Amino acid sequence: MAYPYFLRVAYAGGGFHGWQIQSVLRSGQGVLWDALRRLDDQVPMPQGTGRTDAGVHARGQGVLATLSRPWEPYRLLAAVNAHLPWDLRVMSVQAAPEGFFPRQHAVGKRYVYRLGTGPAADPLAHGQRWHVHGAAPLEVAAMAEAGACLVGTHDFSSFRCAECVAPSPVRTLHACRIQLRDGGLDLVFEGDRFLMHQVRIMTGTLVDVGRGRRPAGALEGILAARDRRAAGPTAPPEGLCLDQIWYEARWGIGDPCPFGDQSR
Amino acid sequence: MAYPYFLRVAYAGGGFHGWQIQSVLRSGQGVLWDALRRLDDQVPMPQGTGRTDAGVHARGQGVLATLSRPWEPYRLLAAVNAHLPWDLRVMSVQAAPEGFFPRQHAVGKRYVYRLGTGPAADPLAHGQRWHVHGAAPLEVAAMAEAGACLVGTHDFSSFRCAECVAPSPVRTLHACRIQLRDGGLDLVFEGDRFLMHQVRIMTGTLVDVGRGRRPAGALEGILAARDRRAAGPTAPPEGLCLDQIWYEARWGIGDPCPFGDQSR
Numbered sequence: 001m002a003y004p005y006f007l008r009v010a011y012a013g014g015g016f017h018g019w020q021i022q023s024v025l026r027s028g029q030g031v032l033w034d035a036l037r038r039l040d041d042q043v044p045m046p047q048g049t050g051r052t053d054a055g056v057h058a059r060g061q062g063v064l065a066t067l068s069r070p071w072e073p074y075r076l077l078a079a080v081n082a083h084l085p086w087d088l089r090v091m092s093v094q095a096a097p098e099g100f101f102p103r104q105h106a107v108g109k110r111y112v113y114r115l116g117t118g119p120a121a122d123p124l125a126h127g128q129r130w131h132v133h134g135a136a137p138l139e140v141a142a143m144a145e146a147g148a149c150l151v152g153t154h155d156f157s158s159f160r161c162a163e164c165v166a167p168s169p170v171r172t173l174h175a176c177r178i179q180l181r182d183g184g185l186d187l188v189f190e191g192d193r194f195l196m197h198q199v200r201i202m203t204g205t206l207v208d209v210g211r212g213r214r215p216a217g218a219l220e221g222i223l224a225a226r227d228r229r230a231a232g233p234t235a236p237p238e239g240l241c242l243d244q245i246w247y248e249a250r251w252g253i254g255d256p257c258p259f260g261d262q263s264r
Numbered sequence: 265m266a267y268p269y270f271l272r273v274a275y276a277g278g279g280f281h282g283w284q285i286q287s288v289l290r291s292g293q294g295v296l297w298d299a300l301r302r303l304d305d306q307v308p309m310p311q312g313t314g315r316t317d318a319g320v321h322a323r324g325q326g327v328l329a330t331l332s333r334p335w336e337p338y339r340l341l342a343a344v345n346a347h348l349p350w351d352l353r354v355m356s357v358q359a360a361p362e363g364f365f366p367r368q369h370a371v372g373k374r375y376v377y378r379l380g381t382g383p384a385a386d387p388l389a390h391g392q393r394w395h396v397h398g399a400a401p402l403e404v405a406a407m408a409e410a411g412a413c414l415v416g417t418h419d420f421s422s423f424r425c426a427e428c429v430a431p432s433p434v435r436t437l438h439a440c441r442i443q444l445r446d447g448g449l450d451l452v453f454e455g456d457r458f459l460m461h462q463v464r465i466m467t468g469t470l471v472d473v474g475r476g477r478r479p480a481g482a483l484e485g486i487l488a489a490r491d492r493r494a495a496g497p498t499a500p501p502e503g504l505c506l507d508q509i510w511y512e513a514r515w516g517i518g519d520p521c522p523f524g525d526q527s528r
Contacts, residue, residue, distance in 0.1 A: 077384065128388065
């Protein structure tokens with residue numbers, strides 16, 4: 001018998017070469033699998049929802065773990081966490097319905113990119129923010145205007161890296177918000193799913209706008225160019241966090257998607 | 265000639281054996297002095313306002329640095345930071361008036377103690393929160409009621425450690441607020457000044473109340489006992505942050521004190 005569980009997993013990305021398991025390098029998936037095998041030597045590799053890049057954090061990575069015997073969810077949480085290092089933690093556990101697959105049934109994701117501003121980088125945000133140095137403060141209103149141009153269904157070819165293998169470059173961005181927080185800026189991106197490096201390239205481009213290097217009105221042309229060279233630099237990974245994932249409502253996993261199930 | 269500057273200093277406390285300089289151990293004051301001496305070999309030891317314990321963080325340590333030549337404040341900030349490690353940073357600089365001394369002229373301080381709750385410790389708050397494990401959630405209303413008993417001018421003998429050498433145990437606590445934040449609790453303490461370990465012992469006692477180990481009504485008796493053994497455990501240092509310091513308004517340093525100048 002197989003007993004599937006949905007795990008919400010959080011990690012501090014600085015110590016991981018990304019989520020996806022690799023032969024030698026430390027990965028979130030590999031570390032979690034090691035801990036699960038301490039409880040159940042038949043457990044197959046746990047399946048995550050989104051592949052985060054090396055150094056990227058997560059608060060809401062959704063993982064399917066299939067165990068060979070049933071567990072009380074709170075006991076499974078405590079038992080797995082007892083075998084995990086401090087930088088990766090199972091935050092919640094629920095039994096998953098038969099047939100649920102995280103990648104296939106995800107309909108939305110939220111990423112948060114944290115920027116630091118001002119003359120000095122906050123030591124208490126070290127490794128969790130990209131500190132943007134500069135004499136002048138970022139022009140937040142221009143950044144918000146530029147971000148609004150990205151909302152909608154577009155060909156995001158200008159915002160994916162050369163290694164991205166997604167068959168289609170068309171994605172739907174449902175929301176792009178800029179929030180003041182702890183003396184810095186949080187850029188919040190909600191969409192159906194994202195191309196490789198898409199959030200980091202959108203962030204790098206919005207920061208160019210905030211610095212006055214490009215006008216907010218340039219975004220339309222950057223989208224239309226469908227060329228990576230038209231957009232700004234790729235923001236570094238340490239500012240990025242996979243904050244939340246939504247699934248089709250019929251599975252009863254986590255919160256319902258605020259954009260509905262048809263968004264993908 | 266001597267040119268005094270007021271520096272607001274932030275540090276991640278995990279790498280320091282406290283603020284105060286020590287012979288061999290790494291301290292905030294020592295690390296800052298080393299950086300200042302790279303700019304000015306005659307600079308005397310910089311003077312902080314509050315002594316934070318080993319492992320305690322700061323966003324608002326107020327420091328007087330007296331240089332032998334004048335500086336543009338923004339240039340001094342950049343020059344000192346260029347010689348500092350990532351975990352201690354000068355966040356702002358202003359010229360200080362002649363005769364200003366941080367310890368003598370401080371009239372108020374705010375400390376924030378961050379608690380983690382829930383079944384698993386958040387990896388992204390590692391080293392900056394005390395994660396309180398427990399089957400039941402903390403009773404926040406009872407904690408707030410207990411905290412309100414501490415507000416006012418009291419003999420805080422029950423809330424200072426044996427090593428505290430302050431001549432008087434009487435202090436004024438102006439405010440004690442509990443705020444939900446990032447899935448945890450922030451305990452905010454504002455007062456004229458604090459005894460050694462006072463915030464950490466108040467926090468440990470409020471957590472006892474939140475866990476149901478003591479009733480909120482016990483606080484009056486704990487204060488009246490004037491005995492350290494009457495209060496709860498000393499909360500660990502990593503959850504504590506010296507958030508802000510206020511000075512007498514006549515010096516024009518930072519924000520005016522919300523409790524007025526006569527509070528101390």
